[in-house]
Amino acid sequence: QSVLTQPPSASGTPGQRITISCSGSSSNIGSNSVYWYQQLPGTAPQLLIFRNSQRPSGVPDRFSGSKSGISASLAISGLRSEDEADYYCATWDDSLSGYVVFGGGTKLTVL
């Protein structure tokens, strides 16, 4: 059971826009920045979005992030076959001594 809740799967057709949600609480998303990671099959995760909505250099502007209250979202527009991957949200949780929490991951299928 992950602290952050993501849908286990999502799908779309090429060119479509999809969103992946990430739900938390006041001790994590509600008070800290959200990060998104993309994990292509058989590889290590890579940073996709930092500080809720910022893209590292090299990440296409088809990827965007947003946060409102205790929820965050990742949007992918102009879906491409190479976007088929697992996507994880992450943030700091202020409870106990503080630690990083991840969502359970969303497997995106491009139909």
Add this chain to the structure above:
Amino acid sequence: QVQLQESGPGLVKPSQTLSLTCTVSGGSISSGSYSWTWIRQPAGKGLEWLGRIYTSGSANYNPSLNSRVAMSVDTSKNQFSLKLSSVTAADTAVYYCATSSVGSGYTWGQGTLVTVSS
């Protein structure tokens, strides 16, 4: 651009201690306010943050593992390490080392598979 490489035994017996090292290249482990982190992923499952350490020695660990995990930094070798004691089959996973500065998100190593089995 900092690069990270995990190393250590790929097989550990139950009840023993898992020990992994992450070698940092392309930069000094002592430079800047970076945290040095371990994350693991069981096969077919999600990511679990194990903890982080700073070169000052200050560390934060996942509360679910707190009593079994320890991390250290060796600035002379540009390395940081993970020890996880009393392992069971549930600790079988790909272990990643990662680094980040404040607000920047993680840069990851390629990961190393550790299997707990007799």
